Amino acid sequence: MPRRLLLPLFLVFATVLLGTLGFYLLWKDQGATWLDALYMTFITITTIGYEEVYPLDSTGRILAMLVASVGVGSLFYLFSVIMDTVVSLRLEGTWRQREMNRISNHVIVVGLGRMGRQAALELKASGIPVVALDPSENAHQFAQENHILLFNKDGTEDQSLIEAGILRAKGLIATTSNDATNLLVVLSARTLKPDLFIVARASDESAIPKLLKAGANRAISPYAIGGRRLAHLILSPRVVDFFETVLTGKESFSLEEILIQKGSPLDGLALGELQARGCQASVLAVFRGAEPLPRPPLDFRLLAHDRILALGTTQQLEQLEKLASAVSSEP
Incomplete structure (x- = not known):
């Protein structure tokens, strides 16, 4: 709103300034003061219609018409910007509240900087609802352009996190x-919801242990990850190129973690029997408890509450997730 008000406020100020100067020069010989000129400009712009402080000749009437035309237009412009902003904010607040009432199982992104924007876009592309918290004006513009639900509030405040659901x-x-x-x-997020999965950025690697102790499930340093990525490009460029092609190509592949629910068709099923169920995704590892089991054998039997790390296309992973979550109809 402050930026939108700059132009109409400038027009009103310039009209008052030039009108006051014009009337003062016209009436200076008649003993007029700057206050007389300002008063005349004010009653002209506001169309109050009081009598002129001093008689106006032809030049003065032309000046009065110009001041009235530009001044009235500038005031209407100013009022329209204010009303439009107020109405837009009310409508936006109503829309935001309606969206928050129906949203669930979403991810809150606190801070829409360079990393936060990439994270929000990646989540949105994966079909996961995103709610952002960032008080900056740039964040508001980014959220509007990418249709991301944004609260222009401080993410360190408990009330802001509660409003973000x-x-x-x-x-x-x-x-x-x-x-x-x-x-x-x-700390605030962990206190409000103890079972929430929290990922935090650490600008300094020394902050990672502190973030983990504060309650983050994962804490990463983008500089460390970027450095390792650069090193891998030198050491194994074809491997990096392969994953870039596979994960971001036209037929996009993804890595996903899928939970096997109790009573699903996969509960008790051997990995070698997955294809018989129509599953084409590749199982890279199985997490049973805290221990990962990489490249499990074909006779390895899956159990409820296992987590599968699978690689495949979006359709293949959706099919596997459907099998993992569907309730078995068998007795």
């Missing part, structure tokens, strides 16, 4: 550039 969220990503801010976000 943290009690119904499945995860939170703290991506501000300040480690102390991320630490406070993690």
